[in-house]
Amino acid sequence: MFENLSERLGGVFDRLTKQGALSEEDVKTALREVRVALLEADVSLPVAREFIKKVQSKATGSAVTKSITPGQQVVKIVHDALIDTLRGEGEPGDLKIDNPPAAILMVGLQGSGKTTTTGKLAKRLAGREGKKVLMASLDIYRPAAMEQLAILGAQVGVDTLPIVAGETAVQIAKRAKQQATLGGYDVYMLDTAGRLQIDETLMQEVEDVRDAVEPRETLLVVDGLTGQVAVEVAEEFDGKIGISGVVLTRMDGDGRGGAALSMRAVTGKPIKFVGSGEKMDALETFEPERIAGRILGM
């Protein structure tokens, strides 16, 4: 299982002490390579740095047994630590949607996959969990954004809030809440416009939406191909809006998914779902083992 990373670390590992305990020098040497692997997988630099520090102290002095080479030993410790960091509390796919109607607020950067994920999640909640779901688009900016959600709603057989021109995002959110209450919906999902974490006006808008509906879940939808900016995006969205979880999209690509580690490490919030395609059923619950392997290129 560790062949690939071990291979890339091959030369380094050959130089490690063959028996006894891993020395500080051994571990340092090996972790230099691991650091590069993490950075190439798009783990954000400060997160990679912290992570290496943690592993360093864990690995130093650990016994090297006969059945495992020192290199494999280090990689195993790294792999386990990755899984440990990636794994959130509770079951990954669980959402707090008791107390009907429960609001789920979807937020994130432009083009990250919010609208698509809203449709996928609605389908999952309606189908698998038998919930009565309402979707509403608060995206008054992007051309045809509301139409997009309406089409997805029709595709997955989930109601969407009728489109009314000229309303603000907060007005739409309130109308969705009212309709969800009156219509006996279990869940109402609010898809929002994409926004930069540094856009004060738009960040304020979504804060106002949050205050108006008090969402049970606020999910940050992040492109799984995201690079170094992941840390800042996570910090700002979590700091300003307060997120309850993360959805990583485009994990059907061949990206290494280092953003997963950055997101988890920075927010401490669970990664709930993984988007694995454009179709409405391409949503999976997050599995730390799989992402850990991917990040390490295994």
Next chain:
Amino acid sequence: APRRVLDDDMLEQLEELLISSDMGVDTAVRITANLAEGRFGRKLSTAEIKSALAEEIARVMEPVARPLPIYNKKPQVILVVGVNGSGKTTTIGKLASQFKKAGKSVVIAAGDTFRAAAVGQLQVWGERAGVPVMTAAEGSDPASLAFDAMTQAEKDGADLLMIDTAGRLQNRADLMEELSKIIRVIRKKDPDAPHNTVLVLDATTGQNAVNQVEVFRKMADVTGLVMTKLDGTAKGGVLVSLADKFALPIHAIGVGEQIDDLDAFDPQEFAAALTGVSA
């Protein structure tokens, strides 16, 4: 200003600055090594070091800073490709508006027949830019729309035909084949077309952008790049490794969601933003 010796520590800091811009480890190491040449061990101020670094980056980027070339061809066909959500449709709207303002007659073909409301989105952009948009039914073959659009643009004597395509991840062989097919069909009308195949990259993307360029270039003969979302805090440092590896021209950058938010790629400005030097 206080000066300090350009030593290994300093170089490592610079390397990390570049890595934070998504440059990738290899390129970051190479760029800092170039910087160190002739300067290692010398006493320099932080400002001096950073501006030298910016210069080094601008030097690499200078040759690829080239606007979308306009040929004496009617219609000049511009095919726009890229992964999902990178900004293809928006960039087409912006480009169409620029060309229109420059006095060109432009036709857009809504070649994304897959994604929900992709056509509606492009129609709005067409209206904004004052440019007609050719559409086909959802789920129909994008290659045949491209063919029809070629016919129409020829008939209308349009200067430019811009073809939008559905987002696709480069590891999806079936979708990449669909793209190849679009190109084959276009070439039936004009063996030189598409005259430009523009790959749209998202600045927030990390190292996967390298794979994107590699595969799209192979499967779709990409002739140039546009990087979007540089109005955010992502620095787009991966462009430096791309320039190095592929030397594809960078035609423009997206700096917002409005119609005028498309700028020429300026190596000096890019390098300054990347290194944090005030331009």
